[in-house]
Amino acid sequence: xxxxTQTPRHLVMGMTNKKSLKCEQHLxxxxxxxxxxxxxxxxxxxxxxxxxxxxxxxSVPSRFSPExxxxxxxxxxxHTLQPEDSALYLxxxxxxxxxxxxxxxxxxxxxxxxx
Amino acid sequence: xxxxxxxxxxxxxQEGRISILNCDYTNSMFDYFxxxxxxxxxxxxxxISISSIKDxxxxxxxxxxxxxxxxHLSLHIVPSQPGDSxxxxxxxxxxxxxxxxIWGAGTKLIIKP
Numbered sequence: 625x626x627x628x629t630q631t632p633r634h635l636v637m638g639m640t641n642k643k644s645l646k647c648e649q650h651l652x653x654x655x656x657x658x659x660x661x662x663x664x665x666x667x668x669x670x671x672x673x674x675x676x677x678x679x680x681x682x683s684v685p686s687r688f689s690p691e692x693x694x695x696x697x698x699x700x701x702x703h704t705l706q707p708e709d710s711a712l713y714l715x716x717x718x719x720x721x722x723x724x725x726x727x728x729x730x731x732x733x734x735x736x737x738x739x
Numbered sequence: 740x741x742x743x744x745x746x747x748x749x750x751x752x753q754e755g756r757i758s759i760l761n762c763d764y765t766n767s768m769f770d771y772f773x774x775x776x777x778x779x780x781x782x783x784x785x786x787i788s789i790s791s792i793k794d795x796x797x798x799x800x801x802x803x804x805x806x807x808x809x810x811h812l813s814l815h816i817v818p819s820q821p822g823d824s825x826x827x828x829x830x831x832x833x834x835x836x837x838x839x840x841i842w843g844a845g846t847k848l849i850i851k852p
Contacts, residue, residue, distance in 0.1 A: 730782030
């Protein structure tokens, strides 16, 4: 148990569906992240929230929409996805303070399949 | 262009021997490096890190070496144990990078009994 919980663990959706991924951290951290991991590729940072404010959006398509209502919860809203969006979506959190170290703690991920 | 590269997709090592995982980087501004370990169906977990002002950091069976002139770091695991079988990711950061980590593609380590 890492202190970061992601739900659901698995999700299958059609291209016209709307779904949301949820992440919750119990570590008292104040930065949260969404990553995408495709097979045999590096983790791709999608969004960063620091103190609930979005600070990075690495050119992610608008069909992915993040929401961070407080420093413990993070959502990723999905709509009109494409089959190439099928991947493992990971949430992470960290404590802002020593930026250089930036040790991030990860949830187990949501395995998303878009049909 | 990948700034952090792990050129070996997989590595097989006999139990009890040394495992050496390698990572190369191109950005000389990186000032902190981290290794993460990932089991199937789990997220990555932090293993060990090193600051660019050091050339070695040790934690139990795990040692990370940094060669700044070669822009190369390595993770040594000795002795290797079956539970070490996992995917290992190398990541790097810059102090003022707004909390971003740049990741390698990972190396799958298989420990043979």
